[in-house]
Amino acid sequence: MIRGLILFYLNIKPTHGYEIQKFLQMSGSDQWAKIQSGSIYYALTKLEKEKFIEVHKEERTGSRVRKIYQITESGIEEMRRELKEELAKPIANVGSFKFMTYPITGTLSKEEMKVITRAHIKDLEEQLTYWTKWKDIKTKEENRDLEYLSFRMTINSLNDQIEWHKELLNHMDQYIALGESAKTYIRSNDFSEISDEMMDTNGDDRLQYLEKLKGEILKDPDNAVQNIDKIIDELKKQRK
Structure with a gap:
C-alpha cells in the first residue's frame, strides 16, 4: 500500500519523504489507510535500492541533507502494478x-x-x-x-x-x-x-x-x- 502511494506521489512531482508524511497527516490518510510515518522512509530506501526511484537532488537545511526523490521509468510500471494489486484486494479482511x-x-x-x-x-x-x-x-x-x-x-x-x-x-x-x-x-x-x-x-x-x-x-x-x-x-x- 505505502509503496504504491509513494510512487503515485513521485509520479506527480519529485519530493522528499517529509512532504509525503505531512500530506498524509493533513488529509487524514495516515489514519484511514493505516500508514505509519516511519514506514514511509523505510519504503523510500527500499524503492531506491530496487531502482524504482532515484535521488533527483539534495537540499541542505541547516546541518541536515534532505534527499529529493523522483520516479524512474521502471518505477512507473511498478506503480501501476502496485495500484492494480491494491484495487483487487478486499477493503476489509473477512474472518478472524x-x-x-x-x-x-x-x-x-x-x-x-x-x-x-x-x-x-x-x-x-x-x-x-x-x-x-x-x-x-x-x-x-x-x-x-x-x-x-x-x-x-x-x-x-x-x-x-x-x-x-x-x-x-x-x-x-x-x-x-x-x-x-x-x-x-x-x-x-x-x-x-x-x-x-x-x-x-x-x-x-x-x-x-x-x-x-x-x-x-x-x-x-x-x-x-x-x-x-x-x-x-x-x-x-x-x-x-
Missing part, C-alpha cells in the same frame, strides 16, 4: 482468529479476558468517535459517493466489533464453558482418523454439522464429548 473463540476462552483466565476486552472496547469506541466526527465534517447523508461509503463501512464495522466484544464480556462464562468443552473434545479424539469421505462435505452439510456441534457443547458441556460422538455417528449413517 477471534471467531474461533475457544482457543482464547479455553486458555486465558476470566479476569485476563475481562481486562483485555474492556480495554479493546474502549479503543474501538474512541475510533468510532473519531470516524463519526470526520464523517459529519466531510460527507453528507444525501451523497452516496465513495467517500461517504468508506466512512459508513468503517463506522458499521466498528459498531459490529463493539457489539461482538460486549457479547463476549456479558456472557463470558458461557464462552469459557465452550472453550473447556472444545479442549475436552480435542483431547478425547484423534482427528487424523477421520476419513476423507467424512471431510468431503459440501458447505451446507458442514455448516449444519458445526451448528449442531456448537449447540450440543453449549447445551450440555459436561457431556459434550458423548453428545458430539452421537452427531458423528448420525453423520456416518446419513452417508451410507
Whole structure:
C-alpha cells in the first residue's frame, strides 16, 4: 500500500519523504489507510535500492541533507502494478482468529479476558468517535459517493466489533464453558482418523454439522464429548 502511494506521489512531482508524511497527516490518510510515518522512509530506501526511484537532488537545511526523490521509468510500471494489486484486494479482511473463540476462552483466565476486552472496547469506541466526527465534517447523508461509503463501512464495522466484544464480556462464562468443552473434545479424539469421505462435505452439510456441534457443547458441556460422538455417528449413517 505505502509503496504504491509513494510512487503515485513521485509520479506527480519529485519530493522528499517529509512532504509525503505531512500530506498524509493533513488529509487524514495516515489514519484511514493505516500508514505509519516511519514506514514511509523505510519504503523510500527500499524503492531506491530496487531502482524504482532515484535521488533527483539534495537540499541542505541547516546541518541536515534532505534527499529529493523522483520516479524512474521502471518505477512507473511498478506503480501501476502496485495500484492494480491494491484495487483487487478486499477493503476489509473477512474472518478472524477471534471467531474461533475457544482457543482464547479455553486458555486465558476470566479476569485476563475481562481486562483485555474492556480495554479493546474502549479503543474501538474512541475510533468510532473519531470516524463519526470526520464523517459529519466531510460527507453528507444525501451523497452516496465513495467517500461517504468508506466512512459508513468503517463506522458499521466498528459498531459490529463493539457489539461482538460486549457479547463476549456479558456472557463470558458461557464462552469459557465452550472453550473447556472444545479442549475436552480435542483431547478425547484423534482427528487424523477421520476419513476423507467424512471431510468431503459440501458447505451446507458442514455448516449444519458445526451448528449442531456448537449447540450440543453449549447445551450440555459436561457431556459434550458423548453428545458430539452421537452427531458423528448420525453423520456416518446419513452417508451410507
